[in-house]
Amino acid sequence: MSQGPRSGLAAVSSALLAMSRHLEVRDVLKTIVASARELLDAQYAALGVPDDHGGFAQFVVDGVSDEQWKAIGPLPRQHGILAAMLQEAEVERLADVRKDPRFEGWPTAHPDMSDFLGLPIRDGDEVIGALFLANKNCPKPEGSCGFTQEDEELLGILAQHAAIALTNARLYERSRELTIAEERSRLAHELHDAVSQKLFSLRLTAQAAAALIDRDPSRAKGEMHQVAALAAEAADELRAAVVELRPAALDEDGLVATLRTQIHVLDRAHTARVTFAGRGVKALPAAQEEAVLRVAQEALHNALRHSGAEHVDVTLDRRGSGAVLRVTDNGSGFDPKAIRRAGRHLGLVSMRDRTNGVGGTLTVESAPGKGTTIEMEVPGG
Numbered sequence: 219m220s221q222g223p224r225s226g227l228a229a230v231s232s233a234l235l236a237m238s239r240h241l242e243v244r245d246v247l248k249t250i251v252a253s254a255r256e257l258l259d260a261q262y263a264a265l266g267v268p269d270d271h272g273g274f275a276q277f278v279v280d281g282v283s284d285e286q287w288k289a290i291g292p293l294p295r296q297h298g299i300l301a302a303m304l305q306e307a308e309v310e311r312l313a314d315v316r317k318d319p320r321f322e323g324w325p326t327a328h329p330d331m332s333d334f335l336g337l338p339i340r341d342g343d344e345v346i347g348a349l350f351l352a353n354k355n356c357p358k359p360e361g362s363c364g365f366t367q368e369d370e371e372l373l374g375i376l377a378q379h380a381a382i383a384l385t386n387a388r389l390y391e392r393s394r395e396l397t398i399a400e401e402r403s404r405l406a407h408e409l410h411d412a413v414s415q416k417l418f419s420l421r422l423t424a425q426a427a428a429a430l431i432d433r434d435p436s437r438a439k440g441e442m443h444q445v446a447a448l449a450a451e452a453a454d455e456l457r458a459a460v461v462e463l464r465p466a467a468l469d470e471d472g473l474v475a476t477l478r479t480q481i482h483v484l485d486r487a488h489t490a491r492v493t494f495a496g497r498g499v500k501a502l503p504a505a506q507e508e509a510v511l512r513v514a515q516e517a518l519h520n521a522l523r524h525s526g527a528e529h530v531d532v533t534l535d536r537r538g539s540g541a542v543l544r545v546t547d548n549g550s551g552f553d554p555k556a557i558r559r560a561g562r563h564l565g566l567v568s569m570r571d572r573t574n575g576v577g578g579t580l581t582v583e584s585a586p587g588k589g590t591t592i593e594m595e596v597p598g599g
Contacts, residue, residue, distance in 0.1 A: 244276070246387040250380045251280040254351060257376065258369050261353035262331060265339075267346065267384075268304055272296050282329060288485075289327035298322040299336060303348040309337040311370055313363040315352065333358060335365040339377045341385050349377055420448040473507040474499055474534060477514060481532055488522050490547075491529045498536035506596045509572045510534070510543050513580070516565040517545035517592045525549025525590060539598025540578075546591045551584045569594070 247265055255263035262281040269275040277293045294300060298320045299310055312318055315334035336350030351373070354364025427441035468476055474496040485492040502510070514532060521530045527549030535542050554566075566582060569592070573580040578596035 243384065243387045244278070246380075246383050247276060247278040248280070250349065250376070250383065251278050254349060254373060254376055255280045258335070258351055258365070258373060259355045260335075260351035260365075261355060262329060263349075263351045265347055265349045265380075266294070266296075266300060268296055268348075286327060286329065290325050291327070294324075299334070299350075300348055303336050303338050303350070304345050307338045307340065307345050309335075309370060309374070310350075311335050311363055311365055313358075333364040335363075335369060335373060337370070337373060337377055339381050339384065341381050346381065346384060349373070349380065417452060420445060420452065423448060468504070468507050468511060472501060473510060476511060477532065477534060480515070481518070484518060484522065490522060490527050492518070492522070492532070493530075494532045494534075496534045499534050499541050500536065500539075500598070502541060502596065502598055503576075506540070506576045506578070506598070509576045509578070510541065510594065510596060512572050513569045513592070513594050514543055514545060516569050520565060521545065521547040521549060521590065525551070527589070537595060540596050541598070543594040543596075544591065546589065548589045551586050551588045551590050553586060554582055554584060 247267070251263045251265045254260075254265075260281070262279070264277065264279045266274040266278075267276040273295050274293050279287060282290075296304055299312075299315060299318065302308065302320060303310055312334040314332045315321055316332065331352035333354055334350065334352050335354075336348060338345045339347035339349055351365070354369070356364045358364045423441050423444045427438045427445060430438035430441060471479070478494050478496065481492050481494040501507075518530065518532070521527050525547050527547035530545065530547045532546075533542075533544045535544075570580050573594050573596070576596050578594055581593045582590070583593075584590035
């Protein structure tokens with residue numbers, strides 16, 4: 219605001235408008251952080267949304283590269299200055315955060331920070347987040363903080379509107395979840411009614427055919443034709459329901475973007491390094507895209523939960539008019555034949571069924587101590 223009220227108000231207005239444009243919680247958090255850092259001219263900004271277990275459900279940073287953020291490691295816990303902002307709900311303005319008695323250090327890859335301004339984000343009496351900035355871009359006389367009382371007031375205004383934007387985004391996501399749940403419930407009821415009727419008729423017709431097979435083979439043959447027709451109708455009902463339950467992200471973002479987003483989340487959530495590369499893949503028919511997504515999810519689940527892998531690499535490449543999915547890990551591996559003999563399948567049956575259902579092929583290469591590669595090829599349209 220020191221540059222004059224017009225420029226200051228314009229900057230605040232721009233930040234508030236940017237926050238109001240988004241409905242997704244993650245987008246709102248990123249916009250709040252970027253707006254705060256730009257508004258107060260700081261090197262770093264972050265916003266943490268606490269969970270109920272001493273950590274953060276979400277933590278968004280600005281001014282830190284993706285490589286730095288990955289090297290920093292797991293999300294921080296609610297301790298030190300962060301805990302003070304969340305628990306005591308007080309503003310913290312410090313000349314050097316490292317000299318505060320509550321400072322507990324940070325990971326080796328963490329950027330060095332000195333002057334610090336942080337405050338809680340409140341929704342009524344509830345603290346729903348902690349917003350802080352570090353390293354003001356200005357001269358700092360020895361022992362003084364680059365952030366001023368004016369900065370503190372400005373950030374307070376931003377935090378009030380951030381609380382409104384964040385609450386609205388949460389309400390939007392909650393209403394969308396409820397809408398999806400209601401729609402799925404409706405589809406489940408319709409599926410139950412339609413398929414149950416078909417299966418009931420199928421059972422009665424099969425019983426009639428069985429009773430006639432010895433004394434009237436020709437009539438039994440007719441009943442069996444009816445069984446086949448009823449089975450086909452039931453299968454059509456199921457397929458129609460599956461189409462309606464197709465993951466929304468596929469329709470909105472496409473297969474490559476959906477895979478990239480999900481794998482990014484897994485990379486942050488697990489100690490294993492999870493990477494994705496998509497090269498030249500064109501849009502595939504809806505059934506193929508869903509099958510590829512489901513197989514990728516199953517393969518990733520196996521790699522991250524069971525293999526002890528340090529690296530999991532996912533690629534999706536174009537092959538002719540279709541695509542090839544490859545999920546490779548450097549984990550413990552397994553003997554596919556031994557798995558089958560033991561009656562276990564690690565989701566392989568489901569993956570094969572999904573692949574066969576869209577005319578594709580699935581290959582599994584694995585051996586104890588050698589890691590695993592699952593490759594799925596599907597045709598295009």
